[in-house]
Amino acid sequence: MMADLRTYLAHVELPNPILTASGCGGTGRELAQFSDVHRLGAFVTRSITMAPRAGRPTPRMAETPSGLLNAVGLQGPGVEAFLERELPWLAERGARTVVSIGGGTVTEYTALARRLAEVSGVTAVEVNLSCPNVEDRGRVFAREGSAAAEVVASVRAATPYDVPVIAKLSPDVADIVAVARACVDGGADALAMINTPVGMSIDVDTMRPALAAGTGGLSGPAVRPLAVRCVWQVHAALPGVPIVGMGGVTTGRDALELVLAGACAVAVGTALFHDPYACPRVLRELEELLQARGFDRLADAVGLAHRPAGAQPRTRTDLEESSL
C-alpha cells in the first residue's frame, strides 16, 4: 500500500510534501527540462520584488565544506514581468505555485501582496523576511519579532482569505520561537524555516573575501542541524502551526528528519544545484522510508520525535482535522 503523502499548508492541500526552496528552482522552466513541475508538492518561486533587480556583483558563490555560500541579491525581473511571463507558464503546467515576495519596506511587501491578489494561480504567498529593512538601517525584518509581524500582518491583510501566508524565518536570531510566535500572531498561516544563516569565506590565495558581497547565505547539508533545531523548537512551542522545513535536505532521510522534528512539508534547495532530479528522488525516498516504518500517512510522522521517550511511536497527530 502506498503511504498517503498529502499534506496541508493551512487549508490548502498539497499532493505531496516536497517543495522547491525559494531561489533554488529558477523560473520552473529550468527544472521542467528534467522533471514535471506539477509533480512537486508546490513550486516556490525565487523572491519576487516590485522592480527589476540586477542582484549582486560576481563572484556570487563560494563552495564550503558540505555547504554553499551565496550572495545573489534577489536578481529578478520584477513583479510585472513575473506575472506576465513566469506565473502563467507555471499555471499552464498545473504547478501549485507559492510566490515568495521580498521588499525593503512594509509598503513594498504590501504592494506586492496586493498585486498578487489581483491574479489567479497563486497557491500561497511566502514572505521572505530576510530582506534588509531600508527604514531600519538595513537590518533584516526577520531579526526582530515586531518588524516581522508588521510585514506579515500587512501582507495577510492584502491577501485573499483563501491564500495562505507563509512567513519565512531566519535562524540568525536570538530566539526563533519569539519571532515565530510574533509572525503567527501577526496572521501567518504557516511558517517556513530556515532561510540561510549568514556566513563568510576568505580566499587565502587572493587574501580577499571569496564573495564580492563579502558575506553570503550558507546553505547545504552544513546547516541541516540548525534547521532541525529551529523546526523542533518552533513545533514544540506552536504545535498547531504548519511548518515548511528546509535546510540542507538532499535525501529522503534528511526530509524525514525534518518531518519528525515537526515539519509537514519539506523544501529542497541547494540539492537541486547538485542533482536536478533531487525533488522526485527525495519524495520517492521519503515514501519508501515511511512505508518501511509502517506509516500509512505522512501526517502520522509529523513531529513524532517530540513524543516522550518510551512512548508508542504511533501516536496520532491528526493534521487533517486540526487544520480546518
Next chain:
Amino acid sequence: MAGSPVQVTGTVLTTRRVDAYHALTVVAPGIADRFRPGHFVTVAVGGRNTSMLTRRAFTVHDVKPDYGGTVELVFGVRGAGTAWLADLRVRDTLDLVGPLGRPFPLPRDPCTCVLVGDEHGSAALFALGDALQQRGCRVDFVLGAPSADRVFGALRARRMGETTTLTTEDGSLGMRGRVTDVLPGVIADARADVVYACGPMETLRGVTAVAAEFGIPVQVAVEERMACGIGVCMTCVVPVIGDDGVTRMLRACADGPVFRGERVRFDDVGTIPFDALGAPGGRHA
C-alpha cells in the same frame, strides 16, 4: 536553453594526460546524441555523499559514436574537485548532466573562420572546426597559453586548420606573446569573416577588441563560475547588452555560454553596471 539535457551515470572509458591537462572519455549516449559544438556538461565530483555540492562545468572536447556515444572532457587540476576527477580510473562511474548551454551559431554559407583558444579553452574548438568544415568553411587556428605544456591541441589544429598559429608567453612554443598579439595578422592574412573564441575572460575581451577593429563578428564562449549549470542558481551572471540596447545580467550557463563578443561588457564583468536592468539606483530601478 539547451534542447533537453539529461543526467547520465557514465562509465569512464579512458583517462589520459595531455601535457599539463587531464582528459577523460566517458560513455554518455544521451549527451553525445544531443551535443552541438559549444555545449558544455557538468559533473558531480567527490562520489556519493560528497561534501562538494557544486557541479563542475567543462566544455566537451570530442564526441565519438563508440559504445553508443562518448564525450571527452579536458581539464586542469585547480582544486579538490578537479583533483578528484584526475584520480578517476577506467570503469569508474561519473554523474554527468548535459548537453547544457547554447551552442555556437554556425554560418549559413561557407566563409573563413578564425578559431582562437587560450589554454584548455581550445578543447571546445575542434568539434566546432569539424562542423564548420562540413559546411565548407575555411578554418584557421590561433592557440595560446603561458607555456608550451599548456597549449592544448596544437597537433590536431595543425592537421585540421588551413593555418595554425601558436603563442606562448614564455616563448617555449610558437610566437612569444598572447593570442591577441598575433590575431590581427591571422585575420588579415586569412581575410577572415568571423572569429570564434574560447578562454579566460581577459582573452575574450582582447579578441573581441581585435575583431571589432576589423569589423567582423565574434562569438565568444565565456567561462564564469557556476554552481548548477542549468540556470537555477543565478551565480554565473555576466553583463550582456540585449537586442533592445538594455544591459542585463545574463546567466553564462543558460543564456550563454556563447555570446556575441561585442554584446558582452567585458570591462564591467564582476560588477553590476549602473545602467543595467535593475541596477541599484540605476535608471531602470
